[in-house]
Amino acid sequence: MNQEEIDIHFMRIALDEAKKAYEADEVPIGAVVTCGNRVIGRGHNLTETLNDITAHAEMQAITAAANTLGGKYLQDCTLYVTVEPCVMCAGAIGWSQIKRIVYGAFDQKRGYSVIVDKTPFHPRATVLSGVLGEECAMIMRDFFSRKR
């Protein structure tokens, strides 16, 4: 697989996580942390279930990945997340030292890039957006249209 195929592969796994959130009536966002093309952490939004605004998909996946590695820094890892991270998650990604962030749909209201002036990511981190962007956006639209 080339890098584009790898990114699509792992974004599909993040989308599977988003679907679990959808089925649990949670805002459908999913995330996966990989290291050496292996999944070492995954998660989906659990803010309602856990009654905890900090329980975003990325936070779960980062905490899970640190547990897997036995160390809290994730320098050699990639984070795949179906929607652009919010400011909280962008801050967590920065602290984790994750070097590559790949996301699907943009979040024009709550996404970090709308709010943050200097990026809180690691200085050498790279960001790729729009991977399976339409599918990632569609599950969100579907969720919120069902809510109205």
Added chain:
Amino acid sequence: MNQEEIDIHFMRIALDEAKKAYEADEVPIGAVVTCGNRVIGRGHNLTETLNDITAHAEMQAITAAANTLGGKYLQDCTLYVTVEPCVMCAGAIGWSQIKRIVYGAFDQKRGYSVIVDKTPFHPRATVLSGVLGEECAMIMRDFFSRKR
């Protein structure tokens, strides 16, 4: 007690939390969430102990407060924290809808106000800084000078 005395009172409790972190060899930051002048959540930095970069004092205190209230929004609460929140914690404070943020020492490197363009806090949230600022800064300086 007037508001200034109330703020100093609760910042002392946050400082007690910071001291617990110090004694556990954690970066000494403490936080308290109050509601109607009662402490409903408290926490100190546990990133080393939990091997988790998301385990900041504010995150613990917010999660604890939501548990106490049985609801995840903290609109009528005040957060006291010994050091200016980072971007991650500022984002969490925003999601929690906390309306009043009181902090002690500034963080000129990692504090949210250095990095964030638009504040991620609730639009009607107020911020008071410098409460017991010197004491809050001193425990941090002491910790890091001992580490060198």
